[in-house]
Amino acid sequence: DTAVSQTPKYLVTQMGNDKSIKCEQNLGHDTMYWYKQDSKKFLKIMFSYNNKELIINETVPNRFSPKSPDKAHLNLHINSLELGDSAVYFCASSQGTPRSGNTIYFGEGSWLTVV
């Protein structure tokens, strides 16, 4: 009964391809996120949705497009993949935002390697 599940866990693809990562949470949370972890383990938020509405959109190339069909799902589509997109992408969710100490729950990550 994984709380935040994302697929695929591992993805190796060629430059220029388009790929998607799917995420689902069964916690009943209203807020979902995508974080990127680079090779030095640094974590940075990319997007956040609250009740299917985009509330955070950091400086991310337009090639990255999130989509939230409902509160329990947040998918990430990446067009024209580049070598620099190689990273671990974490989906996460919370009830409300962390501003009041609400905990963010993370998925196990999707390891993307662009060759």
Place this chain on the structure above:
Amino acid sequence: GNSVTQMEGPVTLSEEAFLTINCTYTATGYPSLFWYVQYPGEGLQLLLKATKADDKGSNKGFEATYRKETTSFHLEKGSVQVSDSAVYFCALSDNSGNTGKLIFGQGTTLQVKP
């Protein structure tokens, strides 16, 4: 802007040694503070948190106290085990604006040797 700074790793300790991982922050207002742990090949798990000054978060033998006067949230454990080997992230809630996102430090790798 808001930021979190952690001590450089890796930190290498022998089993049963005392652990301190330093974390300091810069923030406007009154953020909540968190420690997350990432075991090899896994996602992040919340270890502990504190939501206001002088609060102490604790879990699994780990502790951290929210010190507003020193803007710190250092992680401590009295006796580490090999199973504690992981990457530890300090984070704060960025309460500027309405979105309240989580900002992470750079992570500190802990290696515990038997």
